[in-house]
Amino acid sequence: QSALTQPASVSGSPGQSITISCTGTSSDVGGYNYVSWYQQHPGKAPKLMIYEVSNRPSGISNRFSGSKSGNTASLTISGLQAEDEADYYCSSYRSSTTPHYVFGTGTKVTVL
Amino acid sequence: QITLKESGPTLVKPTQTLTLTCTFSGFSLSTSGVGVGWIRQPPGKALEWLALIYWNDDVRYSPSLKSRLTITKDTSKNQVVLTMTNMDPVDTATYFCAHVRNIAAHSWGQGTLVTVSS
Numbered sequence: 001q002s003a004l005t006q007p008a009s010v011s012g013s014p015g016q017s018i019t020i021s022c023t024g025t026s027s028d029v030g031g032y033n034y035v036s037w038y039q040q041h042p043g044k045a046p047k048l049m050i051y052e053v054s055n056r057p058s059g060i061s062n063r064f065s066g067s068k069s070g071n072t073a074s075l076t077i078s079g080l081q082a083e084d085e086a087d088y089y090c091s092s093y094r095s096s097t098t099p100h101y102v103f104g105t106g107t108k109v110t111v112l
Numbered sequence: 113q114i115t116l117k118e119s120g121p122t123l124v125k126p127t128q129t130l131t132l133t134c135t136f137s138g139f140s141l142s143t144s145g146v147g148v149g150w151i152r153q154p155p156g157k158a159l160e161w162l163a164l165i166y167w168n169d170d171v172r173y174s175p176s177l178k179s180r181l182t183i184t185k186d187t188s189k190n191q192v193v194l195t196m197t198n199m200d201p202v203d204t205a206t207y208f209c210a211h212v213r214n215i216a217a218h219s220w221g222q223g224t225l226v227t228v229s230s
Contacts, residue, residue: 003158034214034215034216036215036216036217038159038217040159045208045220045221045222045223046151046159046208046217046220047220048216048217048218048219051214051215051216051218052214052215052216055214057218089158089159091159091161091216091217093215096175098172098173098175098178099172100161100172100173100174100175101149101161101164101172101215102161103151103158103159103160103161104158105158106158106159
């Protein structure tokens with residue numbers, strides 16, 4: 001199955017805001033509010049940052065926010081900090097003859 | 113506090129069957145809406161959903177791997193087992209299990225690296 005499409009890399013200076021896109025289809029991102037975002041530092045397990053498009057789990061900074069428009073979901077990191085440098089993945093429910101879940105291709109965030 | 117830990121072989125030979133166990137604590141797989149999923153990540157590559165089992169025994173498999181995967185749960189032992197048949201070197205990856213709610217993986221295990229090589 002095909003992965004959701006993310007930019008390979010995004011960069012920004014400390015204090016700036018960046019946005020990571022996640023593009024799918026009407027069978028996944030566009031059709032359901034089941035988009036989640038994960039942060040992964042090297043050698044570590046992923047960490048849930050956003051679920052159901054825009055909800056933050058307890059303990060996640062409000063510098064992280066999620067949204068969706070059509071078939072594209074977005075993760076915005078405001079007030080960029082050095083500790084935000086990591087890989088980020090989106091994920092979505094996908095309907096098909098066999099409903100399942102898919103991840104995005106991943107985005108490397110670099111803090112300049 | 114929710115914790116999950118993956119266990120199983122670190123090395124398997126091509127064509128063999130891989131069996132991984134996820135042992136968890138801090139939640140019950142008999143609670144409505146709760147699931148446990150398996151995700152893998154080849155070295156240097158992206159995450160990939162493999163399988164997910166819910167409290168009501170509903171299961172979801174990756175369509176591309178469905179023929180090779182089986183996921184089961186033992187609620188009394190707080191364990192979920194994933195089997196993958198006919199292993200190939202391209203299946204070399206870190207395998208994670210995760211606690212799932214609201215169609216999202218809220219908590220993850222540390223992962224276990226499985227290498228497929230003769």
